[in-house]
Amino acid sequence: MKRPLLAAVVLWALTASTQDPPPAAIAQPKTLVVTGYGGRWSEVMKKALVEPFEKKYDARVDIVTGITTEWVAKLMAAGPDNPPFDVVMGNEPPFPIPRERGFFDKRNVAAAPNIKNVYEKALIGDTSLAIFWARIGLAYRTDMGLKRPASWKDFWDSSYDGKRGIYVIGNTLGINFLFMADKIFGKDSFDVDAGIAAIKRLNAKMVDFTGTMEKHLESKEVSIAVLHDGSTYDLAKRGIPVDWVAPSEGVPILDQVIQVTRGSKNKDLAWKLIDMYLSPEVQTAFATELFFSPTNKTVKLPPDVAKKLIQGPTDVERLVLFDWNQVARQRPQWTERWNKELR
Numbered sequence: 001m002k003r004p005l006l007a008a009v010v011l012w013a014l015t016a017s018t019q020d021p022p023p024a025a026i027a028q029p030k031t032l033v034v035t036g037y038g039g040r041w042s043e044v045m046k047k048a049l050v051e052p053f054e055k056k057y058d059a060r061v062d063i064v065t066g067i068t069t070e071w072v073a074k075l076m077a078a079g080p081d082n083p084p085f086d087v088v089m090g091n092e093p094p095f096p097i098p099r100e101r102g103f104f105d106k107r108n109v110a111a112a113p114n115i116k117n118v119y120e121k122a123l124i125g126d127t128s129l130a131i132f133w134a135r136i137g138l139a140y141r142t143d144m145g146l147k148r149p150a151s152w153k154d155f156w157d158s159s160y161d162g163k164r165g166i167y168v169i170g171n172t173l174g175i176n177f178l179f180m181a182d183k184i185f186g187k188d189s190f191d192v193d194a195g196i197a198a199i200k201r202l203n204a205k206m207v208d209f210t211g212t213m214e215k216h217l218e219s220k221e222v223s224i225a226v227l228h229d230g231s232t233y234d235l236a237k238r239g240i241p242v243d244w245v246a247p248s249e250g251v252p253i254l255d256q257v258i259q260v261t262r263g264s265k266n267k268d269l270a271w272k273l274i275d276m277y278l279s280p281e282v283q284t285a286f287a288t289e290l291f292f293s294p295t296n297k298t299v300k301l302p303p304d305v306a307k308k309l310i311q312g313p314t315d316v317e318r319l320v321l322f323d324w325n326q327v328a329r330q331r332p333q334w335t336e337r338w339n340k341e342l343r
Contacts, residue, residue, distance in 0.1 A: 031060040032273060038065040039211065040234070048285035053276050059269060059296040067276040068094050069170070074268060075103060075261070075302075083261035089131070089277075091172040092124065092257045096328045099125055104262040110284030111271035114278035114296060119316050121152045131277045132292035133310055135321065136176050137251050139217060143241040146223055152180050152247040153246050155224070156202065162206035165213050169338040175212065175331075176252035177226045179322055180280040184249060187284035189322060192334050196341050206342070217242060228254045229289035233308050236281075250320040256292065 017144035036045050042065060050061045064071070068090030068206065079085050080103045087102075088095075098104065104127035109115045115129060122130040138149050147159055167174030178199065179189045186194025205222050207213050210231055216222045218240050232244035258277065260270040276282055283294035287301050294301070301309065310316060 003247045015019070028058050029054075029058050030269055031083065032086045032266055032270055033063060033064060034060045035068075035089050036063040036065055037067075044286060044289045048282050048289075049276060050274075052281075053273055056276075057125055057269060057272060062275075068106060072098060079263075080261075081263045083263045085261055086264040086266050087260055087273055088257065089256060089258040092130070092255050093172055093175065093324050093331075095124075095128065095257060095259075097323045099127055099259075100325070104128060104323055105262050105264065105267055105270075108271040111264055111268050112275035113279065114275045117298045118278065118295045119297050121311075121319065121321070123140070124257060126250075128257050128259040129274075130253075130295050131258050132243050132256040132283075132286055134228035134230040134254040134256075134292055135246060135251040135310065135319070136161070136173050136226065136228050136254055137247055138224060138245045139232040139235075139242050140224040140245070141220065141241055142243050143216060144220070144223045146245075149224065149245050150248055154182055154247075156198070160224050161203070163223035164202055165216055165222035166199065166202065166204045166206055167210075167213070167226060168206055168208055168343075169335050171208060172209075173226055173228065174252055175327070175334075176254075176322070178334075180249065180252065180320075189332070190326075192337060193250065196338060200249075200341055221339060229308065233291040250270070251318065252320045252322070294342075 018216055042063065045063065050063070053059065054061055058285055064085065071085065071088055071090055072094040074084050075098055076087065080101070083103070102238065106126055107115060110223055118129055124130065137154060138141050139148065140146050146163070147157070149155060149157070166177060169178060178192065178195045181198045182191045182195035183189045204215065207216065210227065212221070213225050213227055214231055214235055217235060227244070229244045232242055235242050260267055260274070264270050278296050278300045280296065283296050283299045284301060286292045287294055287299070287309060288305050291305070291308060322333040
């Protein structure tokens with residue numbers, strides 16, 4: 001009686017082995033978790049980068065939108081061995097502390113060969129690099145009868161009283177503007193006492209985010225403001241009568257810095273994403289759509305776009321970079337002083 005039962009079991013096993021594996025056994029596409037901004041950035045990122053990347057590498061890319069300080073806080077809370085992201089992209093100021101504490105992977109040129117084509121000034125430590133730059137300067141409405149500014153010091157001209165817009169110190173544009181005020185009215189870029197005193201005299205409208213400043217320029221709540229070139233030209237493209245000035249004392253940069261987390265389980269794929277970010281196609285898309293300057297020096301932009309952005313080594317040398325490692329250590333006390341004087 002046992003033999004028929006044994007034969008049936010053997011027959012079932014042989015049959016099962018020739019059938020398709022159950023769904024759980026089918027290989028699933030790898031998923032990369034990456035940071036990115038919302039709004040227009042997210043739109044361009046999905047079309048120019050994410051969709052081609054997913055198709056090429058049979059992978060899935062999850063974008064976590066937000067701001068750099070939020071992402072760094074989540075990264076630090078999770079620890080270097082269990083990061084919530086595979087790729088972290090954002091503004092440089094909050095990154096020195098996690099970089100110093102070993103949260104990021106060493107740059108992998110083998111997996112991301114386009115790194116060899118970026119400007120030397122775009123390389124940060126041995127882990128990170130800037131994928132795009134924007135220049136921080138002055139935007140103004142051209143339909144309000146304003147005198148075109150030529151320098152940062154011109155921003156204090158009395159003809160702009162009641163018309164100015166600036167940022168809180170927690171905003172990257174805000175702290176860069178403080179450093180320029182420090183240098184112009186004090187002894188160096190970190191003479192915060194002199195800078196805060198000068199900014200206090202402006203009696204300017206103060207906002208938290210670039211998008212808010214764009215809305216204020218659009219609605220004429222402010223007529224002249226600290227703003228980066230990309231946002232200004234994007235406003236102009238949408239029909240708002242604005243222009244942008246690179247102040248004569250120098251232009252700090254709003255850089256978009258990227259790195260792979262040390263604890264990522266998909267490091268090779270993560271570096272391939274960065275390589276695609278640096279490709280001429282993606283760099284051109286962000287330049288033409290959002291007016292962010294490429295850091296890949298081999299990119300050739302259409303002439304009408306190129307004339308608005310950073311062009312070549314001479315422009316790159318004019319960019320003002322601050323020591324964000326030093327800033328990270330002193331920023332809390334500067335913020336306390338700022339809030340006491342200006343909030």
